[in-house]
Amino acid sequence: MKDVSFGQFYPVNSFVHRLDPRLKIVFLIAYIVAIFLATNFYELAACALVLLLIVFFARIPIGKVLRAVRGVTFLVLFTTALNLLFYKGDTVYWEWGIFCVSFEGIIFSVFLALRLVLLVVCSSMLTYTTTPVSLTDGVESLLTPLKWIRIPVHALALVMSIALRMIPVLMDETSRIKNAQMARGADFESGNIIKRVKATIPILVPLLLSALRRADELGDAMDARCYTGGDHRTKYKKLRFTWRDLVAFLLGAALIAGVVLMRIYLPASY
Amino acid sequence: MRIVAEHLSYTYNPRSPFETAALKDVSLTIEEGEFFGIIGHTGSGKSTFVQHLNGLLRLPSSMKKYRPKKPKKGQTLPPKTVLTVGEFDLTDKKTDFRALRRSVGMVFQYPEYQLFAETVAEDVAFGLKNFSETKLSEEETAAAVRAALEVVGLDYEEMKDKSPFDLSGGQKRRVAIAGVIVTRPEVLVLDEPAAGLDPLGKREIMELLHKLHREWCRTVIIVSHDMDEISENCTRAAVFSEGTVRYVLPPRELFCHAQELTAMGLDVPLTAKLVSLLHERGIDIECDFTAADFCEKVLAYAAAHPKKERDEGGEA
Numbered sequence: 001m002k003d004v005s006f007g008q009f010y011p012v013n014s015f016v017h018r019l020d021p022r023l024k025i026v027f028l029i030a031y032i033v034a035i036f037l038a039t040n041f042y043e044l045a046a047c048a049l050v051l052l053l054i055v056f057f058a059r060i061p062i063g064k065v066l067r068a069v070r071g072v073t074f075l076v077l078f079t080t081a082l083n084l085l086f087y088k089g090d091t092v093y094w095e096w097g098i099f100c101v102s103f104e105g106i107i108f109s110v111f112l113a114l115r116l117v118l119l120v121v122c123s124s125m126l127t128y129t130t131t132p133v134s135l136t137d138g139v140e141s142l143l144t145p146l147k148w149i150r151i152p153v154h155a156l157a158l159v160m161s162i163a164l165r166m167i168p169v170l171m172d173e174t175s176r177i178k179n180a181q182m183a184r185g186a187d188f189e190s191g192n193i194i195k196r197v198k199a200t201i202p203i204l205v206p207l208l209l210s211a212l213r214r215a216d217e218l219g220d221a222m223d224a225r226c227y228t229g230g231d232h233r234t235k236y237k238k239l240r241f242t243w244r245d246l247v248a249f250l251l252g253a254a255l256i257a258g259v260v261l262m263r264i265y266l267p268a269s270y
Numbered sequence: 271m272r273i274v275a276e277h278l279s280y281t282y283n284p285r286s287p288f289e290t291a292a293l294k295d296v297s298l299t300i301e302e303g304e305f306f307g308i309i310g311h312t313g314s315g316k317s318t319f320v321q322h323l324n325g326l327l328r329l330p331s332s333m334k335k336y337r338p339k340k341p342k343k344g345q346t347l348p349p350k351t352v353l354t355v356g357e358f359d360l361t362d363k364k365t366d367f368r369a370l371r372r373s374v375g376m377v378f379q380y381p382e383y384q385l386f387a388e389t390v391a392e393d394v395a396f397g398l399k400n401f402s403e404t405k406l407s408e409e410e411t412a413a414a415v416r417a418a419l420e421v422v423g424l425d426y427e428e429m430k431d432k433s434p435f436d437l438s439g440g441q442k443r444r445v446a447i448a449g450v451i452v453t454r455p456e457v458l459v460l461d462e463p464a465a466g467l468d469p470l471g472k473r474e475i476m477e478l479l480h481k482l483h484r485e486w487c488r489t490v491i492i493v494s495h496d497m498d499e500i501s502e503n504c505t506r507a508a509v510f511s512e513g514t515v516r517y518v519l520p521p522r523e524l525f526c527h528a529q530e531l532t533a534m535g536l537d538v539p540l541t542a543k544l545v546s547l548l549h550e551r552g553i554d555i556e557c558d559f560t561a562a563d564f565c566e567k568v569l570a571y572a573a574a575h576p577k578k579e580r581d582e583g584g585e586a
Binding site: 176177179182185186201202205206 | 321324326368371372375376378383384396397435453
């Protein structure tokens with residue numbers, strides 16, 4: 001259980017770690033837009049190159065990055081297979097009923113798989129390099145305009161930070177309960193699918209109970225410290241925009257501009 | 271079952287920034303029939319050690335890779351890791367871990383949080399059903415559950431159809447312990463069995479463990495950071511500190527190292543403190559550090575000495 005690392009902060013001190021979380025969030029959004037704007041392999045390669053640079057500057061080991069991808073292997077394979085079989089291209093290699101494999105289909109499904117992988121790696125880079133607290137601060141700060149139309153931004157940010165904070169806690173809890181049930185002879189690895197689903201009940205029931213208990217305790221603890229919400233609260237760490245952020249911002253802007261320019265000036269082919 | 275561990279090491283999250291060495295070259299032998307105590311501060315590796323005993327934590331299977339057959343020039347081979355529980359060799363991948371878990375019962379910290387079934391009887395029978403090779407008849411199951419519930423001091427007829435979530439904290443813990451001992455393990459390991467209980471509940475749990483040790487499981491191992499608990503109950507105790515074993519001694523000898531224990535962040539039992547206070551005032555009392563024995567010896571001392579001499583020590 002301990003090696004489920006998707007979305008967990010990875011504590012090293014790097015250029016990317018010290019960036020302003022707001023910038024990282026905006027950059028992530030821009031990056032995702034860029035991935036989806038890209039329609040040929042040149043543009044996707046440009047995106048991948050930028051991501052590689054980010055991974056390099058964030059000093060995250062490659063194994064860790066790949067592990068994030070491993071979590072979505074099934075999704076990637078599934079979408080690739082679907083596209084491969086259903087994409088209606090011109091150069092057909094094989095056809096059977098509604099299924100057909102074509103040259104364009106292969107290209108398209110590979111393209112989509114790459115897109116998904118980039119998407120996952122990029123989003124996990126955000127959570128690897130940003131602590132939950134600063135991520136929440138960033139989201140809250142970015143969503144400030146919504147306050148004017150009476151959306152409780154602070155509460156939303158709080159919900160998000162608690163949810164993120166609880167992931168490792170519940171992971172720990174899961175492995176503890178799993179161990180305890182394994183010591184009582186529970187078997188989670190063998191049997192058919194129905195048997196396996198049934199085998200998770202001894203984990204899920206105690207886990208749910210403990211999550212509810214924790215929520216209750218946390219609520220009490222917040223009450224006991226007179227927590228009432230957003231207004232008039234000051235921040236321990238103020239977000240500041242520094243030269244690093246400027247550099248990163250320019251790079252990000254260059255990427256988007258690059259992809260857009262490529263779209264305009266390069267012939268639209270694979 | 272005799273438990274032998276030699277040169278046992280364990281590292282959590284190896285080769286990552288979260289890397290922590292929980293056990294460093296631990297060697298420890300626990301004889302059959304002992305009521306063994308494992309004491310240590312938080313993070314001393316005591317829980318990690320006991321989780322090895324029923325194979326929940328395994329020795330890294332790639333260990334052979336790091337252990338060349340022949341030493342390179344000028345290097346000595348690291349000592350071979352040994353971990354056996356009775357007949358089971360835990361360094362061997364082919365060991366039947368199910369059979370091992372059946373013989374080594376493990377009660378985790380706050381075991382009441384692992385209850386899940388709709389009725390107490392069902393929850394207690396969970397381990398029984400998992401471990402049995404053949405399908406047990408209803409009568410057999412009921413008989414085993416009844417025996418387990420009764421030995422932990424609960425009434426079978428009253429309890430069996432209740433939801434485990436409607437019970438009190440102490441009752442829940444008893445039900446959870448019953449759910450582990452129902453398969454009659456030879457070794458029973460308990461991680462902080464008395465954590466979070468009031469003094470009366472603590473005493474009751476300890477009495478229960480002695481009863482289990484007499485009637486049910488040959489060997490009982492408890493993990494604790496409470497010195498009084500260990501000194502009152504165990505035949506021998508191992509002190510863990512920072513992933514290594516510092517001492518393995520009977521409690522009364524252990525507390526001759528009071529200063530070292532304090533330095534490790536452990537408390538010495540109340541009786542040991544009183545003995546050393548009395549010693550400072552010139553009254554030497556030899557006792558085995560259980561409260562009952564201490565009182566007896568003090569009273570004997572008081573009776574043997576005239577009133578004038580015992581102005582300060584007598585009231586203890």
